[in-house]
Amino acid sequence: MNNLDPEVARDPDHLVVYGGRGKAARDWNSFDRIVGALRTLGNEETLLVQSGKPVGVFPTHREAPRVLIVNAMIVPRWATDEVFWDLEARGLTMYGQMTAGSWIYIGTQGILQGTYETLSALARAEFQQPDLRGRWMLSSGLGEMGGAQPLAVTMLGGAALIVDVDPRAIERRLSKRYLDRRAPDLDEALSLVRQAASERRPLSVGLEGNAADVYPEIERRGILPDIVSDQTAAHDLRVGYIPVGYSVERAATARTSDPDGYMKQVRASLATEARAILALQRRGVRAFDYGNNFRAQARDSGVSDAFDIPGYVPRYIRPLFAVGSGPFRWVALSGEAEDIARIDRMILEEFSSDLPLCRWIRLAAEKVAFQGLPARICYMGYGDRERFGHLVNRMVRDGELSAPIAIGRDHHDTGSVASPFRETEAMKDGSDAIADWPILNALLSVAGGASWVSVHHGGGTGIGNSIHAGLVIVADGSDEADRRMARVLHNDPGIGVARHADAGYPESIELARRAAFRIPGISDEPKSDSA
Numbered sequence: 033m034n035n036l037d038p039e040v041a042r043d044p045d046h047l048v049v050y051g052g053r054g055k056a057a058r059d060w061n062s063f064d065r066i067v068g069a070l071r072t073l074g075n076e077e078t079l080l081v082q083s084g085k086p087v088g089v090f091p092t093h094r095e096a097p098r099v100l101i102v103n104a105m106i107v108p109r110w111a112t113d114e115v116f117w118d119l120e121a122r123g124l125t126m127y128g129q130m131t132a133g134s135w136i137y138i139g140t141q142g143i144l145q146g147t148y149e150t151l152s153a154l155a156r157a158e159f160q161q162p163d164l165r166g167r168w169m170l171s172s173g174l175g176e177m178g179g180a181q182p183l184a185v186t187m188l189g190g191a192a193l194i195v196d197v198d199p200r201a202i203e204r205r206l207s208k209r210y211l212d213r214r215a216p217d218l219d220e221a222l223s224l225v226r227q228a229a230s231e232r233r234p235l236s237v238g239l240e241g242n243a244a245d246v247y248p249e250i251e252r253r254g255i256l257p258d259i260v261s262d263q264t265a266a267h268d269l270r271v272g273y274i275p276v277g278y279s280v281e282r283a284a285t286a287r288t289s290d291p292d293g294y295m296k297q298v299r300a301s302l303a304t305e306a307r308a309i310l311a312l313q314r315r316g317v318r319a320f321d322y323g324n325n326f327r328a329q330a331r332d333s334g335v336s337d338a339f340d341i342p343g344y345v346p347r348y349i350r351p352l353f354a355v356g357s358g359p360f361r362w363v364a365l366s367g368e369a370e371d372i373a374r375i376d377r378m379i380l381e382e383f384s385s386d387l388p389l390c391r392w393i394r395l396a397a398e399k400v401a402f403q404g405l406p407a408r409i410c411y412m413g414y415g416d417r418e419r420f421g422h423l424v425n426r427m428v429r430d431g432e433l434s435a436p437i438a439i440g441r442d443h444h445d446t447g448s449v450a451s452p453f454r455e456t457e458a459m460k461d462g463s464d465a466i467a468d469w470p471i472l473n474a475l476l477s478v479a480g481g482a483s484w485v486s487v488h489h490g491g492g493t494g495i496g497n498s499i500h501a502g503l504v505i506v507a508d509g510s511d512e513a514d515r516r517m518a519r520v521l522h523n524d525p526g527i528g529v530a531r532h533a534d535a536g537y538p539e540s541i542e543l544a545r546r547a548a549f550r551i552p553g554i555s556d557e558p559k560s561d562s563a
């Protein structure tokens with residue numbers, strides 16, 4: 033229900049949470065039946081959800097997950113947009129994105145932290161500076177994910193110009209304080225961000241327009257941003273990328289009245305934008321693909337050198353994934369913001385030596401407006417997640433928090449996703465498309481006793497391009513929760529370390545040798561009484 037809170041979801045009436053058509057349940061009838069089943073579910077039962085529809089309640093046991101979810105899975109040969117969306121239109125499946133269909137979306141804060149983490153890694157790698165002061169970024173898309181870009185940039189002290197065709201997306205971000213202001217035209221927008229960057233002052237500016245118009249114009253004028261990217265929902269071209277000359281409403285009509293003609297225009301516009309990004313890149317602007325499958329769509333639209341734009345994971349995030357670090361989140365089931373504030377303070381005390389973590393927690397506490405249930409997210413690694421889980425469980429037990437806390441994570445994580453255009457692009461051993469890992473990850477979370485576990489296809493980069501898994505575990509203050517967390521919150525980042533060790537990353541191998549799990553051939557000594 034929190035996923036579909038009007039403050040959280042993009043289009044709750046149609047059960048759409050974020051990321052193009054990422055949904056929480058197949059239809060309202062399925063939603064009602066899921067809620068009905070959860071209300072009566074016993075502690076030794078497990079509800080099965082098949083692509084957003086409840087299909088059975090089976091006897092299991094106390095420490096088994098209460099819900100198992102599989103969304104959008106399709107046999108590989110049939111895993112094309114055409115087949116999938118046809119099956120979806122016939123009511124047989126549902127697109128679950130990553131955290132939409134796995135019920136742990138927390139609004140734009142989730143992507144905010146990821147974008148913040150990516151851009152701080154970019155600042156270090158590209159400009160040898162700890163933040164983005166004195167720099168400005170050009171990007172597009174102020175939707176559920178893309179809306180995080182302006183705030184992530186300003187949190188790092190930089191300036192951002194973000195283009196969106198939909199004036200409502202701009203309004204929504206202004207009202208949530210994710211965006212500072214709106215410019216009436218390109219001239220004003222450019223002057224605002226350039227002035228702010230020259231004064232090393234943070235500022236984010238939204239501009240109503242089409243990226244395929246605005247990017248080439250900026251390039252033509254020879255005005256160079258420091259960074260360029262795109263965060264339209266390009267992974268799903270039918271609805272996620274609006275062609276030049278169309279409003280959102282006109283696009284909706286054209287999409288059904290003339291689907292082929294419409295798609296041609298989508299592809300032509302996307303190609304124009306991609307060529308502008310490449311031209312900016314050749315002039316020294318740092319360009320990157322931020323996980324929306326923009327490059328593959330551009331290549332398929334005739335831009336043969338689209339993959340000259342680097343992906344953000346190999347370039348900026350992989351070193352974090354390699355040591356089991358990734359996005360990790362928790363939600364106050366009380367609905368009380370003070371519960372999150374108490375956990376923030378606990379982190380600042382207990383994890384005080386982790387300076388980037390503490391910097392983020394302080395900034396988030398100050399800048400992030402909650403959507404729906406109060407929640408917090410950060411990057412946390414192997415070992416720390418487990419420790420954090422126990423600390424929170426103790427706070428629930430001792431009454432320091434007013435209700436249980438749901439602890440979960442994005443599917444975009446260290447050991448939980450195979451996605452060759454994003455998380456597993458350019459793996460050291462070439463194992464980009466190997467999808468055994470997310471399945472092992474989900475099975476391990478089930479074996480460990482997460483509260484609910486999900487496996488999805490197609491999140492982030494679209495149908496045919498990814499397989500990924502997620503989990504949530506509820507800290508209710510019980511001893512049982514401690515036992516379950518000791519397994520789940522250890523194993524989940526652990527398999528991320530194992531996956532990267534297997535691919536040959538030296539830091540992962542080194543960490544695996546010291547870890548509380550074993551990798552045959554790398555760390556053979558039993559570390560528990562497993563004999």
Ligand code: NAD
Binds near residue numbers: 143175272280323325
């Ligand atoms: P969304 O559908 O909520 O928003 C997309 C926005 O793009 C809309 O506001 C739309 O008006 C705008 N838009 C579309 N075409 C445009 C154009 N030509 N010019 C300007 N604006 C245009 O999507 P979202 O939830 O914000 O997700 C965006 C993308 O990010 C998706 O492809 C998603 O899969 C991807 N994503 C990336 C990550 C990551 O970690 N990098 C995580 C999750 C999702």
